[in-house]
Amino acid sequence: MRLGPAELPAGAEAVPGGFRVRAGRIVLAGGGATRFYRHGWQSWSEAHWLELSEPVRAIEPPSRRPQGDDPRYAEAARHGGSGVGALAAAGGVLLLGALDLDARVEADGGGLEGRFEQGVGDWFVAYGPEAEVFGAYAARLAERRGRRGAGAAPRLWSSWYGFYRDISEQALSEVLGGLRGLPFDAFQIDDGWQRAIGDWEPNDAFGSGMQSMAARIRAAGLTPGLWLAPFIARPGSRLHGDHPSWLLRDAAGEPVPAGVNWGGPFHALDTTHPEVRAWLEATVRRARGWGFELLKLDFLYAAGLPGERHRPVGRERAYREALALLREASGEDAYLLACGAPVLASLGLVDGLRVGPDTAPYWDNEDRRLLLHDPTGPAARGALRTSLARLWLKPVVHTDPDVAFFRSRYDLLTPEQRGALQDLGLVAGFKGCSDPPAWLDADEREALAAWLRFDPRVERLAGNTFRLDGRRVAFEALAGD
Numbered sequence: 001m002r003l004g005p006a007e008l009p010a011g012a013e014a015v016p017g018g019f020r021v022r023a024g025r026i027v028l029a030g031g032g033a034t035r036f037y038r039h040g041w042q043s044w045s046e047a048h049w050l051e052l053s054e055p056v057r058a059i060e061p062p063s064r065r066p067q068g069d070d071p072r073y074a075e076a077a078r079h080g081g082s083g084v085g086a087l088a089a090a091g092g093v094l095l096l097g098a099l100d101l102d103a104r105v106e107a108d109g110g111g112l113e114g115r116f117e118q119g120v121g122d123w124f125v126a127y128g129p130e131a132e133v134f135g136a137y138a139a140r141l142a143e144r145r146g147r148r149g150a151g152a153a154p155r156l157w158s159s160w161y162g163f164y165r166d167i168s169e170q171a172l173s174e175v176l177g178g179l180r181g182l183p184f185d186a187f188q189i190d191d192g193w194q195r196a197i198g199d200w201e202p203n204d205a206f207g208s209g210m211q212s213m214a215a216r217i218r219a220a221g222l223t224p225g226l227w228l229a230p231f232i233a234r235p236g237s238r239l240h241g242d243h244p245s246w247l248l249r250d251a252a253g254e255p256v257p258a259g260v261n262w263g264g265p266f267h268a269l270d271t272t273h274p275e276v277r278a279w280l281e282a283t284v285r286r287a288r289g290w291g292f293e294l295l296k297l298d299f300l301y302a303a304g305l306p307g308e309r310h311r312p313v314g315r316e317r318a319y320r321e322a323l324a325l326l327r328e329a330s331g332e333d334a335y336l337l338a339c340g341a342p343v344l345a346s347l348g349l350v351d352g353l354r355v356g357p358d359t360a361p362y363w364d365n366e367d368r369r370l371l372l373h374d375p376t377g378p379a380a381r382g383a384l385r386t387s388l389a390r391l392w393l394k395p396v397v398h399t400d401p402d403v404a405f406f407r408s409r410y411d412l413l414t415p416e417q418r419g420a421l422q423d424l425g426l427v428a429g430f431k432g433c434s435d436p437p438a439w440l441d442a443d444e445r446e447a448l449a450a451w452l453r454f455d456p457r458v459e460r461l462a463g464n465t466f467r468l469d470g471r472r473v474a475f476e477a478l479a480g481d
């Protein structure tokens with residue numbers, strides 16, 4: 001496989017690390033490569049190097065497709081990914097990455113085909129060692145979209161992987177007490193505090209209100225963080241009932257399905273609607289007014305789903321404009337942690353970005369992965385695999401691989417698997433944990449404290465083998481096929 005100007009489309013222009021080409025569609029010959037870098041659309045969507053001989057499979061059931069990956073391509077016949085794709089052959093990696101939004105890259109025979117959903121845009125093309133071509137693409141993206149996540153990422157305690165939705169001000173206050181002496185920076189209240197998905201007011205388990213919760217967190221010396229899913233609403237929420245015209249709809253006028261969770265379907269908001277924009281702004285300002293400085297913004301892909309919008313713009317453009325509005329309403333000093341977020345379209349606007357599906361205190365989710373072809377079900381294996389494949393984004397944003405576990409209580413991971421997630425946090429440069437301190441024995445608590453303090457030099461040796469200060473860490477064995 002060679003890449004010289006002769007094989008580049010007409011008009012290719014040399015830029016640092018590769019070439020820039022302006023086109024609506026671009027096809028590159030791959031010279032018999034057999035491995036393809038598949039880059040799923042949003043945080044939870046699978047990213048990894050696959051063998052082109054692997055069958056292409058759609059996620060089942062169809063109702064889960066909107067939350068698994070870009071539903072527009074759910075039934076695509078070829079392997080493909082969002083915004084960027086690459087082929088590996090013996091001599092190096094050929095990368096094709098969009099520098100504009102709404103782009104798809106598919107494996108085309110032994111080559112690559114890139115397409116914008118509409119019109120033309122810029123592509124970046126590079127050939128060479130994997131780390132170099134992905135590094136150059138990240139640098140070009142940072143030029144276009146901006147870079148955030150300077151300095152160390154906040155060491156985050158999140159309520160999700162300990163309590164899931166079963167949280168209350170009492171339970172969280174207890175945790176706050178137990179965290180004393182552990183070097184966390186932020187304490188983030190996850191799903192479970194709100195009245196409904198769409199109604200971002202505290203429920204009865206938070207009787208003292210969210211301002212009081214934020215004050216308690218601050219008094220414990222931690223940055224208050226709050227989970228919101230501002231682009232979706234569930235039927236039954238007040239928002240959904242009061243404002244049917246705010247929902248994103250398909251050509252037939254039906255609400256666009258955004259996925260199934262919380263025991264039923266949920267829908268996307270049309271974020272180009274002026275009233276939705278005003279509501280989004282007010283919602284984020286209210287959370288900031290309560291005193292939350294870190295916002296975990298979740299299920300963000302909903303704003304970029306295919307649909308008929310009030311203002312017809314590309315769907316990733318619609319998403320990015322809505323995210324820019326949230327950034328503006330939050331203020332520059334807020335830490336925005338995007339989750340379930342279209343990955344490339346979020347760069348420059350958020351400080352931290354979840355780069356894989358949910359982890360879990362168990363290794364695999366085989367039923368969902370193998371029977372339903374859905375690699376996004378919560379599992380340590382999936383979080384490890386996809387996060388590792390997105391670490392090239394580290395220079396542009398804080399890459400959040402999801403939490404590590406230190407508890408052995410309510411935990412089915414082997415010590416080796418638990419260790420791998422801990423190492424993943426170190427390699428990704430983002431440390432999160434959800435273990436209630438009361439569940440940790442003295443050794444586990446000490447291990448957590450040491451991990452939070454540890455700031456090793458990270459070197460990528462090859463593939464998924466790293467060196468952390470002197471220690472060699474090979475994820476290959478665990479990441480699996």
Ligand code: 9PG
Nearest residue numbers: 044067160190191227260261298339358
């Ligand atoms: C709260 C959780 C946590 C978690 C997020 C996100 O496909 N799904 O149905 C699906 C549901 C939940 C989910 C991911 C996917 O988790 O990643 O950290 O905040 O929401 O509900």
